[in-house]
Amino acid sequence: MNDSPVPKKILIVDDDRSIVSVLTFLLKGTGYDVISASSGEEGLDWLGVARPDLIILDITMGGIDGFEFCELVKKYGTFKDIPVIFLTAKDTMGHINQAFELGAADYLVKPVDHRKLIATVQKYLPSAALQAEA
Amino acid sequence: MNAAEKTNNPPPGISGPGDSPQMPAKLSNIVAAMVDAVIIVDKRGIVRFVNPAGETLFGRKAEEFVGKSFGISLVEGHPTEVDITRKEGERITAEMLAAPISWGDKSAYIVSLRNITERKKLEQLKDEFIATVSHELRTPLFSMRIGVGQVVDGIQGGLSPNQKEILSLTLGEIDRMTRIVNNLLDVSKIETGRIQLQKSFIDIAAVIEKTANHFDGAVREEGLELKIAHGRDIPRVLADPDRIGQIISNLIGNALQYTLPGGKISVEVHSERGYVRCTVADTGVGISRPDLSRIFDKFTRLGNNPKGNSCGSGLGLAISRILVGAHGGSIWAESEPGRGTSVSFRLPDYKNENLFRECLRDEIAKAREAKEEIGLLGVRLEKADALKEQAGEKTGLFLEQLSVLSGEMLSPPVLLWCLKNSAEFIGILRGKTGEKAPEDLLSRLRKVQFLLNGKPVDLELSVAGAGGPAGDTEESALLGLLRERLRETKPLSVSSRRKRSVLVTDDNKEVVHLINRLLERENIKCLNAYNGAEAMEIVSREIPDMILLDLVMPVMSGYEVIECLKRNPRTANIPLLLISAHDIDEMKLSKSASGFIPSLAKPFSMDKLLEIIRGALKTELINISC
Numbered sequence: 096m097n098d099s100p101v102p103k104k105i106l107i108v109d110d111d112r113s114i115v116s117v118l119t120f121l122l123k124g125t126g127y128d129v130i131s132a133s134s135g136e137e138g139l140d141w142l143g144v145a146r147p148d149l150i151i152l153d154i155t156m157g158g159i160d161g162f163e164f165c166e167l168v169k170k171y172g173t174f175k176d177i178p179v180i181f182l183t184a185k186d187t188m189g190h191i192n193q194a195f196e197l198g199a200a201d202y203l204v205k206p207v208d209h210r211k212l213i214a215t216v217q218k219y220l221p222s223a224a225l226q227a228e229a
Numbered sequence: 230m231n232a233a234e235k236t237n238n239p240p241p242g243i244s245g246p247g248d249s250p251q252m253p254a255k256l257s258n259i260v261a262a263m264v265d266a267v268i269i270v271d272k273r274g275i276v277r278f279v280n281p282a283g284e285t286l287f288g289r290k291a292e293e294f295v296g297k298s299f300g301i302s303l304v305e306g307h308p309t310e311v312d313i314t315r316k317e318g319e320r321i322t323a324e325m326l327a328a329p330i331s332w333g334d335k336s337a338y339i340v341s342l343r344n345i346t347e348r349k350k351l352e353q354l355k356d357e358f359i360a361t362v363s364h365e366l367r368t369p370l371f372s373m374r375i376g377v378g379q380v381v382d383g384i385q386g387g388l389s390p391n392q393k394e395i396l397s398l399t400l401g402e403i404d405r406m407t408r409i410v411n412n413l414l415d416v417s418k419i420e421t422g423r424i425q426l427q428k429s430f431i432d433i434a435a436v437i438e439k440t441a442n443h444f445d446g447a448v449r450e451e452g453l454e455l456k457i458a459h460g461r462d463i464p465r466v467l468a469d470p471d472r473i474g475q476i477i478s479n480l481i482g483n484a485l486q487y488t489l490p491g492g493k494i495s496v497e498v499h500s501e502r503g504y505v506r507c508t509v510a511d512t513g514v515g516i517s518r519p520d521l522s523r524i525f526d527k528f529t530r531l532g533n534n535p536k537g538n539s540c541g542s543g544l545g546l547a548i549s550r551i552l553v554g555a556h557g558g559s560i561w562a563e564s565e566p567g568r569g570t571s572v573s574f575r576l577p578d579y580k581n582e583n584l585f586r587e588c589l590r591d592e593i594a595k596a597r598e599a600k601e602e603i604g605l606l607g608v609r610l611e612k613a614d615a616l617k618e619q620a621g622e623k624t625g626l627f628l629e630q631l632s633v634l635s636g637e638m639l640s641p642p643v644l645l646w647c648l649k650n651s652a653e654f655i656g657i658l659r660g661k662t663g664e665k666a667p668e669d670l671l672s673r674l675r676k677v678q679f680l681l682n683g684k685p686v687d688l689e690l691s692v693a694g695a696g697g698p699a700g701d702t703e704e705s706a707l708l709g710l711l712r713e714r715l716r717e718t719k720p721l722s723v724s725s726r727r728k729r730s731v732l733v734t735d736d737n738k739e740v741v742h743l744i745n746r747l748l749e750r751e752n753i754k755c756l757n758a759y760n761g762a763e764a765m766e767i768v769s770r771e772i773p774d775m776i777l778l779d780l781v782m783p784v785m786s787g788y789e790v791i792e793c794l795k796r797n798p799r800t801a802n803i804p805l806l807l808i809s810a811h812d813i814d815e816m817k818l819s820k821s822a823s824g825f826i827p828s829l830a831k832p833f834s835m836d837k838l839l840e841i842i843r844g845a846l847k848t849e850l851i852n853i854s855c
Contacts, residue, residue, distance in 0.1 A: 108479040124384040184367060188425065195676060206371035206407060210379040 104128040106147035108138040110156045135159025154183040169198040178219040266342040303327040317665025320344045353369040363414035412544045430465040430629035440474040452490030459498035467579045479545040480509035488513030503584030510571035516564040525550045556608035596699035604696025608654040609715045611689040626855040638673040663694030671801035680852040687724035730754040733762040761785025780809040792821040804845040
């Protein structure tokens with residue numbers, strides 16, 4: 096057992112900077128490490144540099160969209176076990192089914208309560224290095 | 230008196246044999262000058278008269294019309310929208326109203342049409358606008374909520390009491406704005422028919438309590454008292470808990486607005502004669518008689534808001550009415566100005582057999598009037614004890630969910646009532662005899678494995694249908710017939726342990742032998758046929774999970790087999806794979822069946838065959854969490 100476990104790393108891919116900012120604060124405040132990308136391409140760049148333990152992914156982005164990104168991630172051996180959680184405003188069954196078919200671990204529809212978001216992340220990434228004080 | 234009034238000449242637009250009556254000159258001026266098109270169509274559908282506006286609408290002169298077939302079916306009693314292609318090819322939309330009229334000594338129809346193409350464009354623009362704006366507003370609202378929410382919760386450090394209070398208020402305002410935006414989005418979705426409900430059997434009293442508790446703070450602030458009460462033994466209702474919460478929030482929110490400090494709001498839930506009724510009552514300012522009939526209309530807000538602030542979009546009750554309707558229920562309001570208002574809605578208890586019979590009687594009557602057929606689809610759980618052993622006290626909940634999922638397996642989905650203590654699911658099919666539905670459901674169930682909280686559950690389900698022309702049908706006889714068929718039918722084992730079977734049909738014994746060896750290793754049962762007739766004989770005895778079919782065979786060819794299979798609802802959905810050494814005769818194939826049938830040309834690799842078979846036999850796992 097480690098004394099000071101390394102915080103788990105979450106990659107957020109979303110082209111909305113405000114959402115990325117508040118989510119970064121939220122996840123860091125809960126004890127995770129956060130890297131962010133504002134496009135699918137940037138997300139792929141990050142994957143080349145650092146291996147995240149979880150990915151939070153929007154769908155609508157210019158260039159490579161969330162579905163394409165997820166498909167690419169799940170194709171490569173090294174990354175395909177990383178849980179991918181979609182966080183998007185799209186709420187139709189078609190989108191939800193497509194996400195799960197591409198191998199998504201979960202699907203959250205914006206707007207989602209911040210507590211539910213944390214609970215979902217913790218489901219796939221149980222140990223946070225520091226616990227938040229409620 | 231001017232020249233036009235004195236004339237007796239037939240007004241423009243009338244032509245044809247002298248069966249047209251004389252129209253007094255003033256009236257003929259009206260008809261000639263009207264902006265709406267007026268057309269007289271006789272009982273055979275032939276146009277007898279067109280006014281100038283009609284010529285403009287259709288872009289044709291009267292001579293091109295009169296004496297020819299109108300070409301558009303008429304609907305009496307309410308306006309309909311029709312698409313019209315003008316002479317130059319331009320397409321417009323018109324609103325049409327038809328009514329009977331006597332034309333000379335014969336009966337005919339007077340049809341008025343108005344060009345609503347512009348109006349429809351505007352409506353569509355409006356809908357798109359609402360949807361886009363609401364969508365655009367949601368993003369910053371979400372950002373704000375995540376930001377303020379995490380600070381209020383202390384995730385970014387401690388707060389002073391004042392800081393916490395101010396940010397809590399801000400959070401409340403963000404939520405309020407989100408509700409308004411959601412309402413707008415709802416309305417535009419509802420108008421374009423895009424609303425989706427996630428129904429399951431829920432404890433409505435619990436949902437109501439949870440929702441009402443959200444209002445504790447607001448209630449205290451307004452100096453009011455909120456009481457929640459419910460009768461004993463409220464049955465679980467089939468509903469979308471979020472939407473029920475939305476309706477209750479709307480009703481309590483309204484009560485808060487219209488009740489002055491010192492007043493009371495009560496929320497009650499009762500079970501009444503097959504329905505679950507929920508009433509939100511207040512001791513507020515009340516609503517006058519004329520206003521009471523308007524409150525469920527869109528964008529209606531009453532002027533007598535005692536608290537002054539005009540919050541809300543006037544959509545809440547309109548949305549609530551639509552949501553209640555989508556649940557098969559009804560909503561109504563009673564009020565006494567100065568004393569208070571109560572708004573109630575009731576939802577059917579889809580486990581109540583008396584209510585089911587009542588609804589069935591209703592549907593039979595409606596089908597009889599429309600000269601349609603009526604049918605029932607039934608599913609019965611056999612060996613309930615085996616399930617009880619595995620599911621224990623969750624058995625009831627599991628079965629309720631199963632009834633919802635089973636109904637959703639059909640296309641279009643069928644609402645299945647959960648009767649006889651949840652051991653029997655029955656759905657009413659109007660316009661159909663219930664012949665195809667059981668087979669569709671069975672073919673779906675063959676590919677499915679249910680899990681209870683992640684653990685596999687083995688079920689034995691009998692599926693049957695009954696029905697016929699509504700004119701010959703009576704409620705208890707139909708129900709009795711269905712139940713009898715359920716008793717007689719052989720149940721399907723919905724379980725991963727059921728050994729899958731593949732019918733291998735080929736006149737080449739070598740091929741059949743090879744495939745047998747391959748599939749035995751996969752624990753798949755092989756049924757072998759060496760010609761089409763043998764194949765059909767096997768199918769008549771037992772339905773295989775898949776059929777491998779050669780095409781060119783003696784006695785009965787593969788093409789004929791396909792035709793037979795597709796004709797019978799029992800066998801129409803069995804996955805097929807054509808294995809043929811020859812080129813497939815596409816013409817012959819398309820005569821036997823429409824739609825795509827996969828094929829694998831010989832010689833094929835066993836690996837490929839196995840891959841295809843595994844894919845076709847793949848079991849879909851459906852988890853029910855209780």
